[in-house]
Amino acid sequence: MLLSKLFIPILKNNPSEAKIKSHQLMLRVGMIKQSSAGIYSWLPLGFKVMKKIEEIVRQEQNKIGAQEILMPTIQSSEIWKESGRYEDYGEEMLRIKDRQNRDMLYGPTNEEQVTEIFRSSLKSYKSLPQLLYHIQWKFRDEIRPRFGVMRGREFYMKDAYSFDISDEEAFYSYNKFFLSYLRTFKRLSLTAIPMAADTGPIGGNLSHEFIILADTGESKIFTDKRIFDLNSNDTELEKNSLRQMRKKYEKYYSVTDEKFNKEEFEKAVSEENRLITKGIEVGHIFYFGDKYSKAMNASVDLPGGKKDFVKMGSYGIGVSRLVGAIIEAKYDDKNEIMKWPLSVAPYDIALVPMINKNDTAALDKANNINKELIKNNIDALIDDTEENFSSKIKKMNLIGAPYQVIIGKKSDGDLLEFKETGKQTQNISLKKIVEIIKKQKNSN
Numbered sequence: 304m305l306l307s308k309l310f311i312p313i314l315k316n317n318p319s320e321a322k323i324k325s326h327q328l329m330l331r332v333g334m335i336k337q338s339s340a341g342i343y344s345w346l347p348l349g350f351k352v353m354k355k356i357e358e359i360v361r362q363e364q365n366k367i368g369a370q371e372i373l374m375p376t377i378q379s380s381e382i383w384k385e386s387g388r389y390e391d392y393g394e395e396m397l398r399i400k401d402r403q404n405r406d407m408l409y410g411p412t413n414e415e416q417v418t419e420i421f422r423s424s425l426k427s428y429k430s431l432p433q434l435l436y437h438i439q440w441k442f443r444d445e446i447r448p449r450f451g452v453m454r455g456r457e458f459y460m461k462d463a464y465s466f467d468i469s470d471e472e473a474f475y476s477y478n479k480f481f482l483s484y485l486r487t488f489k490r491l492s493l494t495a496i497p498m499a500a501d502t503g504p505i506g507g508n509l510s511h512e513f514i515i516l517a518d519t520g521e522s523k524i525f526t527d528k529r530i531f532d533l534n535s536n537d538t539e540l541e542k543n544s545l546r547q548m549r550k551k552y553e554k555y556y557s558v559t560d561e562k563f564n565k566e567e568f569e570k571a572v573s574e575e576n577r578l579i580t581k582g583i584e585v586g587h588i589f590y591f592g593d594k595y596s597k598a599m600n601a602s603v604d605l606p607g608g609k610k611d612f613v614k615m616g617s618y619g620i621g622v623s624r625l626v627g628a629i630i631e632a633k634y635d636d637k638n639e640i641m642k643w644p645l646s647v648a649p650y651d652i653a654l655v656p657m658i659n660k661n662d663t664a665a666l667d668k669a670n671n672i673n674k675e676l677i678k679n680n681i682d683a684l685i686d687d688t689e690e691n692f693s694s695k696i697k698k699m700n701l702i703g704a705p706y707q708v709i710i711g712k713k714s715d716g717d718l719l720e721f722k723e724t725g726k727q728t729q730n731i732s733l734k735k736i737v738e739i740i741k742k743q744k745n746s747n
């Protein structure tokens with residue numbers, strides 16, 4: 304892609320309305336454009352990153368056997384009246400009337416909708432377990448939308464739902480999502496820690512938030528530092544190993560503020576291991592048994608002829624929030640350098656030819672390099688503008704391709720001036736560059 308053709312409205316300075324670095328960067332490099340409070344259009348650069356995150360989330364859901372569906376954004380109020388949440392949800396719910404004067408709403412979440420699908424489709428325990436998910440826009444009329452995509456009113460969520468025959472089977476499903484979340488966040492190059500959390504308007508009594516550390520996060524957390532040293536490489540989906548995996552995490556005290564108890568904390572964690580800090584909630588999982596299935600009469604026939612309500616859980620990842628969360632974790636705002644993990648970077652590599660008037664040699668060379676990169680599925684952004692070198696580099700640092708090639712005096716013949724963003728340059732061949740990037744891509 305040529306930079307001159309890219310729809311990328313870059314701003315010289317940080318917009319004054321943005322208070323945190325992710326919001327600043329996203330507006331500055333034109334990843335998003337605000338439409339109204341907490342509602343954004345996604346421009347090419349931002350959209351590309353969000354789609355890559357979505358794809359990783361999707362792959363990890365599929366790996367645990369969850370099946371993708373797509374439910375509507377607009378829901379009928381009837382099912383919410385059945386569950387009892389129509390009134391309870393309060394002002395956060397955007398209520399709409401259709402032309403027949405029927406009460407509709409823009410879905411803030413989909414427990415009711417998916418329970419309705421389940422109850423009208425499946426009747427026997429033999430069809431269980433079922434894990435269904437979709438990736439869809441949600442709307443919550445947040446009282447204080449802020450920090451850009453971090454707390455939006457309209458936001459993109461992956462939400463999954465599990466249906467099981469018993470509590471024990473349902474915990475197994477819960478643990479599958481627990482593992483899947485650890486793997487998803489790891490592929491996004493984030494350290495997300497599971498913390499026991501409150502269930503709020505979703506309900507139930509078992510819940511974990513997945514939180515990444517950040518001063519600008521809205522969640523207050525109390526944790527045993529040693530939980531950060533756990534590096535789960537588990538892949539095994541077998542019941543017992545999943546139970547062990549969750550136990551490994553739950554061994555360390557780690558809770559959000561609603562669950563905090565000073566006495567318990569001080570008893571469980573020695574002084575030198577205590578960490579009280581803030582974080583960003585990037586995912587949240589819940590187990591609520593028959594809360595919805597009972598209220599909405601979603602039952603299955605059991606082996607002996609009896610019926611029982613299915614046991615359900617729900618599992619959310621903030622896909623649009625993750626774009627901001629990754630920036631919070633990876634943006635060096637002092638030096639104005641963004642380092643996207645290659646797995647979600649808008650471009651794999653930036654080619655920066657030093658172009659002099661009427662001399663197209665460097666740009667030609669960049670275009671030739673690009674041909675080879677395309678053959679290897681490497682996505683490059685070429686700065687074909689005639690701006691001065693330092694503003695070119697500044698811009699590319701903000702856009703944040705993980706690798707850069709400078710095509711100037713030092714890129715002589717076969718050796719190219721190459722660097723990983725923010726690191727020392729080295730002079731290496733194109734073949735070697737392709738190797739480095741491919742290897743990194745394959746490791747994800």
Ligand code: P5A
Pocket residue numbers: 411412413414443445452453454455456457458459460461462463505584585586587588589617618619620621622623624
């Ligand atoms: C779980 C899936 C639920 O809604 N129902 C379906 C459950 N959980 S949740 O915690 O309320 O939301 C899941 C994740 O969505 C993100 N999120 C948001 N992102 C941006 N702006 C918001 N206003 C917002 N609200 C929630 C979070 O990442 C949260 O963990």
